[in-house]
Amino acid sequence: ITMTDGDYDYLIKLLALGDSGVGKTTFLYRYTDNKFNPKFITTVGIDFREKRVVYTTNSPNGTTGKTFKVHLQLWDTAGQERFRSLTTAFFRDAMGFLLMFDLTSQQSFLNVRNWMKNHKCECVIQASSSDVCLCLLFPRIPYFETSAATGAEVEKSVVTLLDLVMKRMEQCVDKPAADAHNTDSSSKLDAAAADEKKCAC
Numbered sequence: 480i481t482m483t484d485g486d487y488d489y490l491i492k493l494l495a496l497g498d499s500g501v502g503k504t505t506f507l508y509r510y511t512d513n514k515f516n517p518k519f520i521t522t523v524g525i526d527f528r529e530k531r532v533v534y535t536t537n538s539p540n541g542t543t544g545k546t547f548k549v550h551l552q553l554w555d556t557a558g559q560e561r562f563r564s565l566t567t568a569f570f571r572d573a574m575g576f577l578l579m580f581d582l583t584s585q586q587s588f589l590n591v592r593n594w595m596k597n598h599k600c601e602c603v604i605q606a607s608s609s610d611v612c613l614c615l616l617f618p619r620i621p622y623f624e625t626s627a628a629t630g631a632e633v634e635k636s637v638v639t640l641l642d643l644v645m646k647r648m649e650q651c652v653d654k655p656a657a658d659a660h661n662t663d664s665s666s667k668l669d670a671a672a673a674d675e676k677k678c679a680c
């Protein structure tokens with residue numbers, strides 16, 4: 480893995496999961512490169528993409544909060560069963576999950592429950608068109624109908640997940656997030672990741 484320059488405040492690892500063909504790779508490509516790839520090339524094992532974003536905290540009194548440079552590492556897992564033992568090994572390090580299904584595939588929707596069993600914390604669910612209401616099934620999990628083809632809701636779903644992850648880190652890390660710096664952010668993030676297992680959500 481080649482890491483680009485270390486000029487960031489937080490390294491956040493998000494992971495896309497869901498059945499094969501639901502659009503994980505295509506979604507991430509739209510998010511990082513703002514392009515759509517209509518071809519289906521199944522992911523072998525695991526892959527990742529990266530993006531730098533600026534995250535601004537919300538202040539309770541309505542004033543503009545603090546601004547952080549965030550390096551997003553977006554892990555793209557293979558949906559195929561034969562890679563399952565490899566891909567699940569990466570779940571442990573993820574701070575948030577983009578759980579995807581395809582609205583035109585009932586099976587991929589039914590399998591959302593199975594994917595959910597592997598992790599319990601920060602997660603957004605995505606689908607590509609609208610005729611089911613997942614909100615009833617998973618009332619506390621943000622749900623988006625995204626389209627990698629048009630770009631609809633793509634950015635918003637990732638920003639929502641990042642916001643959930645950052646808010647939880649603020650709660651989990653002893654020192655205020657404002658003190659975070661490159662040199663010690665990895666240990667803090669490890670602490671936050673470890674805390675994920677204890678999280679009651």
Ligand SMILES: Nc1nc2c(ncn2[C@@H]2O[C@H](COP(=O)(O)OP(=O)(O)OP(=O)(O)O)[C@@H](O)[C@H]2O)c(=O)[nH]1
Nearest residue numbers: 499500501502503504505517518519522558626627
């Ligand atoms: N029209 C449309 N097609 C999509 C969308 N998202 C994905 N696709 C298509 O669906 C197919 C599968 O997409 P992938 O992103 O490769 O699926 P995946 O979930 O990464 O699959 P695995 O790597 O096998 O786990 C591709 O042909 C994509 O172009 C979308 O939002 N709209």
